Amino acid sequence: MVHTGSSILFFSLLISSFLAPTHGKKQTEALGFLHKSKLTKNSAVDTSSFEVIQRDRVEVLPQEGLKERDRIEKLPGQPNVEFSHYGGYVTVNETTGKAFYYYFAEAQKSPHSLPLLLWLNGGPGCSSLAYGAMQEHGPFRVHSDGKTLYKNRYSWNHAANVLFLESPAGVGFSYSNTTSDFERGGDKETASDNYVFLLNWLERFSEYKNRDFYISGESYAGHYVPQLAHTILHHNKAANKTLVNLKGIIIGNALINDDTDLVGIYDYLASHAIISDESLYQIKKYCNVGVNATPPSLDKCRAVGNDVYMDLENIDLYNIYAPLCHNTNLTQKPKKGSLLDFDPCSDYYVHAYMNTPEVQKALHANVTKLSYDWESCSEVIKYWDDSPSTILPLLQEFMENGLRVWIFSGDTDGRIPVTSTKYSINKMKLPVKTAWYPWMLNGEVGGYTEVYKGDLTFATVRGAGHQVPSYQPLRALSLIMHFLAGTPLPNTSRHD
Numbered sequence: 001m002v003h004t005g006s007s008i009l010f011f012s013l014l015i016s017s018f019l020a021p022t023h024g025k026k027q028t029e030a031l032g033f034l035h036k037s038k039l040t041k042n043s044a045v046d047t048s049s050f051e052v053i054q055r056d057r058v059e060v061l062p063q064e065g066l067k068e069r070d071r072i073e074k075l076p077g078q079p080n081v082e083f084s085h086y087g088g089y090v091t092v093n094e095t096t097g098k099a100f101y102y103y104f105a106e107a108q109k110s111p112h113s114l115p116l117l118l119w120l121n122g123g124p125g126c127s128s129l130a131y132g133a134m135q136e137h138g139p140f141r142v143h144s145d146g147k148t149l150y151k152n153r154y155s156w157n158h159a160a161n162v163l164f165l166e167s168p169a170g171v172g173f174s175y176s177n178t179t180s181d182f183e184r185g186g187d188k189e190t191a192s193d194n195y196v197f198l199l200n201w202l203e204r205f206s207e208y209k210n211r212d213f214y215i216s217g218e219s220y221a222g223h224y225v226p227q228l229a230h231t232i233l234h235h236n237k238a239a240n241k242t243l244v245n246l247k248g249i250i251i252g253n254a255l256i257n258d259d260t261d262l263v264g265i266y267d268y269l270a271s272h273a274i275i276s277d278e279s280l281y282q283i284k285k286y287c288n289v290g291v292n293a294t295p296p297s298l299d300k301c302r303a304v305g306n307d308v309y310m311d312l313e314n315i316d317l318y319n320i321y322a323p324l325c326h327n328t329n330l331t332q333k334p335k336k337g338s339l340l341d342f343d344p345c346s347d348y349y350v351h352a353y354m355n356t357p358e359v360q361k362a363l364h365a366n367v368t369k370l371s372y373d374w375e376s377c378s379e380v381i382k383y384w385d386d387s388p389s390t391i392l393p394l395l396q397e398f399m400e401n402g403l404r405v406w407i408f409s410g411d412t413d414g415r416i417p418v419t420s421t422k423y424s425i426n427k428m429k430l431p432v433k434t435a436w437y438p439w440m441l442n443g444e445v446g447g448y449t450e451v452y453k454g455d456l457t458f459a460t461v462r463g464a465g466h467q468v469p470s471y472q473p474l475r476a477l478s479l480i481m482h483f484l485a486g487t488p489l490p491n492t493s494r495h496d
Contacts (some may be wrong), residue, residue: 046386047258050227050394052234053192060269061091063204068176069364070104070204074359077148081139083108083157087430089173090204092196092340097177100197101166101365103129104205105139105157115212115484116248117160118198118226120167122255124185124387125378127172128164132217133348135486136469137476138164143334146352152196155475159481161208164203167194167224170380172354173365182378186385189229195235198228198244213406214484215249219416219466220256223387226394233401248404250483253466256391256407257424262441264420272320274414275311279304301436305378316344342470345374392428399454406457406483410471411447418460418477425458439489446475459489 051243070088071231072241084106089099107114121128134142136360137156140149167191168170170182181189202209217225232244254342255261265282270280286300316322324344330352335343343349354374360366365374407425409418430452438445447460461468461475469476482489 015416016018045384046315046320048386050187050191050223050230050388050391053188057092058196058199058235059112060179060199060203062095063200063206067204068366072364073364075140075149075362076356077143077150077353078140079149081108083139085109085139085349086488087365089364090197090200090369092193092200093176093181094453096181098169098193099175100193101129101173102201103133103138103164103363105133105155105162107157107159107161107353108139108155109158111161112370113205114453115160116163116164116208117156117260117480117484118165118213118215118228119156120165120194120215120217120221120224122218122224123185123224123377124190124220124384125168125171126220127166127376127378128217129166129172129354129373130347130350130376134353135346136467137480138162138475141337141339142346142349142353143337144331144343144349145334146349147356148334149353150247152339152473154339154469154477155471156477156480158477159484161211162215165194165197167197167213168381169193170378173360173363173370173373174377175368175370177368177409178428182380184383185381187223187384187387188345190349191231191338193491194224194228194427195231198232202244210245211478212247213245214247216251216480218252218254218468219375220377221254222251222256222416223301225249225251225254226256226391226398229403230394233397239329240329246403248406248483249398250406250408250480251403252409252461252468253413254407255416256395256421257427258389260423261416263419264417264423265414268414268417269308269311270335274315274320279307279311283308316465318467319410319412319471320414321412321463322465322471337408339473339493352374392424395456396428396454401454402455404455404457404483406459406461408447408468410466410480411460411462412464412471413466415466425452425456428452430454430456434488437491440492441478444489446472446478446489451488454474454489457488 012168021256070086073086086104089101091099119128119132138238139152139155139157142149166174168177168185176182213381215225215229229249232246238483266283269275270277282304286297316324328345328348365406395405409421411418433453434451436448436450439447439449445462447462449459451457461472463471
């Protein structure tokens, strides 16, 4: 596939309709900017296959006493809970002064036997604290006053001990004393640093060293999660022993194959009555977004791009049926929090909460007094050096090594929609083990699923946008429980 100026123009028009109105970038917007730069002719982004950065050794520093120091007594405005939670820094490069911030919520019940689950948000450059922990499946959500929290009864720490990581340096509270560490980022460096973080964190929380370990994430974490998993397998093999007891990965609405991921957007928008069939035809004919596209026409691509811009201008591409945030102001008194009716302004509540000095103190965060605010997505990372065009070979490697691989897709996301994910999976030409069927929860269809030989499960989540647990928290909890248990999604409501 040859990328030309016309495809860049069209993609620029497409992403321009969902820019964040005030502070920072959002997770989904950050993905758009990277994708745009990758499409550019003679792009500086290295799109070749992922390779592990070779290190002579991974430095594991002494961690005695640091776990208890990281214990969070109580966050400002937090309701009482029965589980332990922790927050703090793990040094990943002592020489450059690079340290990653984490938040860890132990399981609500049976923390000593349930698995360890790492969650990574995407971007690249977006915070797992901002999204995974505080807007998706962490134990708390932030009220509209930006000061108080309420419980998430569908938190994933009902199913596992859940670890949220802000990565790479320059994201959230994670930092480096060396400017070049956070002005430039890339997939290889992120995977390497995440691995160093993990080994040091497991030294600090040594009771989890031999625990079953799973990696999860969404969006651009479709790169982060498999790359970290590949790095773990690489080091386990090099050491000829299990350094990290990795059992599987699960990724949602995930960027995994640029070509099919991009084509799937336009097919989805047309099939969901957002753009016209004529627009779809012209996009594929004139904007060079398909494998078999004819030579593009700049003027005609620009014209259809303007049409699509108008079609997308007043909807949320990341949940095509969700309301927009029309008032970004905090409320003096908190509105009643709802887990089943996600507030589209939640990003602003979280931003206010995380920039409160008392909150940062309770989280053991921002100890070096960063020169910039905490943001949902980094504004200090300026360049992204490497991003493979496909992750599919890594997924095939995992299946060959006996890892559990699940890919899920909220079916109202238009940015990495279900069509994109299906097209990408189909590229692997996997034999079907269990044919497509509706999976059930509480007597209703929770989504649809298909299982492939090699232990790859694809599942949709009905009525969920790009951040699946935000919009369908109960269905997301059911999904993660079945993934961790290694059980198929139920085709009757008797096995919820």
